[in-house]
Amino acid sequence: MTSATDSPADRLVLEAVSVALCALPSDARFAVAFSGGVDSSVLLDAAVRVAGASRCIALHVHHGLSRHADAWLAHCEAFAQARGVVFAAQRVEVPRAPGVSVEAAAREARYRALEALCGTHGAHALWLAQHADDQAETVLLQLLRGAGLAGLAAMAAEHLPAGASVVRMRPLLHLLRAQLEQYANARQLQWVDDESNADTRYARNALRHEVTPALAVHFPGFRDALARTAAHAASAQRLLDELARIDLDLAARDEGRALSHDALLSLDDDRALNLLRYWMRAQGLAAASTARLTDALRQLRAVRETGDGHGLRVDHAGQALRSYRGLVYWEAGDSGDPADETALTPRAVSELAWRGESVWRVPQWRGSFVFAEVDPAETCEAEVSSAADDCVPLAVLGRALLSARSRSGGERMRVGLAANAPSRTLKNLFQERGIPAWKRDVPLLYVGDTLLFVPQLGVNRAALPEQAEQAGRVNEPRVRIAWREDLLIA
Structure with a gap:
């Protein structure tokens, strides 16, 4: 734990890790998402110092996007072994789907792999190394994208996403990048630098290298201000979710897999859109834009007037919104295809x-x-x-x-x-x-x-x-x- 010789950064990092550890059962193992960068290197090193190596598992995802990926894998394995920590890695293929950024595709693939590795190794929680600068960048990105409250809430210190099997924890979320670097230098840690982090063609990198330095000059407290914005948005979103749960209790059919068409449309537009967003999250679907959901609601109202459920044309994330015998549901496939036949999932005989x-x-x-x-x-x-x-x-x-x-x-x-x-x-x-x-x-x-x-x-x-x-x-x-x-x- 901390000692009189520790630097202020040491004490801040170790205290943050101790707080996160107290939230876990006393014998629970936890996994650290370990990319080999400075942030995750600090988190893994501090976790070993506070919890002991036996409770930690270092998980690395090999994306294959960089020519240095194999070297990073070797570095991470050596770093973990030097501290007596169990190390596991998984290689993933990052799909290049039209309209989906490489960043988003890699993030989705990474979390899927980390979830699988947590299950294999019996991890009670997944620790992520995001910090206050990451949080500020996320809030700025969401503001620039015109995100709603759920987007502005950014990253939570502790969160169990829909469909996830392990809770995600961010022990360092209230610490600055500079403080983590001070810890790493004082501990003489070795880490890898991802060359893509300097590429300002990526929106987050442009904010990090060109926007936030200017903000720091004119608005020194902008990180704290944006963190408060995220906290306010998260609080407001919790209230909206509570309202959506009340509406879902009345509108849900077939254990929540469908909604009553009439019950949904009895709500005003704002409340119906809130229910649709919440229901989609509960179904594990990706969030849809306000424009997409507004159009879906317009078509659902038109369908009720005409009775022509086949005229519904709403596609999203590989799913089609359907209306059938008074029920609204999502079905795999495209809305231009006949309902049901294209939604079949082939399985082994x-x-x-x-x-x-x-x-x-x-x-x-x-x-x-x-x-x-x-x-x-x-x-x-x-x-x-x-x-x-x-x-x-x-x-x-x-x-x-x-x-x-x-x-x-x-x-x-x-x-x-x-x-x-x-x-x-x-x-x-x-x-x-x-x-x-x-x-x-x-x-x-x-x-x-x-x-x-x-x-x-x-x-x-x-x-x-x-x-x-x-x-x-x-x-x-x-x-x-x-x-x-x-x-x-x-």
Whole structure:
């Protein structure tokens, strides 16, 4: 810990790390996002001094964007090993998507990798080395982008983002870059310099090298002022989120995956937009611009007037906003594509040579097919009363390999008992029964190459032997097929 010989910067850094450590359980391990730069080098060094090496994990992400990336990786590993800290690294590919900056793509890839590494190594929290200068730059960037309160709130000292599994902590957020450099020099730390940090074509670098030095001359306290702005924005955003939670409780349908169209549009524009933003965050979607959301709300009001849900055209972050039978939801794909068919997620095929198993778990869909023997009298009664009976002759399950497959679009089945009943597409049957699109991503059960059973729709009657439809054969052994999600299976 601190001593009389420590410099003021030493004491400030060690005290900040101690405060962060007190927020964790006494035996919890934490990870430090370690790029090898001066900021993360200071954080890792101080964390070892305060918490001990056994509680720290140094995590490095290799982006491959610089020709020095391999050297940085080697430096980081040596730095961690010199302090007895477990070190782990992961290489990532940074996608070059149109309209997405390299900075943003690299940041997204980095956080995904860090989350995965935290899970692998059992880290209770992820420590990040951002400091007061980073916070000031973030607030300025958000102001220049015309961001709302959520953007102006900038970085929190402690935060669990939507969809994240570990809390992100920033122990150094109230310290200046100069103070960290003083600590590093006093400790004679070695660090790497990313040459891209000097490239003023990047907005953050332009602020760092050209704008904030001028602000420091004329407004010496600008960092504290911007930090207060971020705190005020965060407080106001918490109130808006509380209001959105109240509205979501009234408008949410199907465990929050959809909104009631009428409940959403009963709100005034400001409140409806606030609900949409909050709902999208809860769904793990990227934030949309005010212009995009305002247009979405306008189209939703028009859809209610015309009743034409197919006329809705709102695309965002690889998702399409849909309106269906009084519900509003996001579906993977493009709004110009037919609803549902392009939203299917291909999954690996599972196969089973059925030998009387009562349960067949299909982990790709987080559920199981259940096969239950049925009393012959019950089977007969069901056949008479239900055109979507889910019973099949025992012999059918054993005639070929069973397989669970993803929908690919265009599959057909016959649900009517009559032998000449027409087959229908799965899409039409789902629509007819009012099954929303997000519940249609189910495993299709095939016997050989023949579709046999579809969760929520039942057995494909065309897959059964013709004589099985005749009343004289109803006493043969049969089983009832059901699909059960993991949480529902006993």
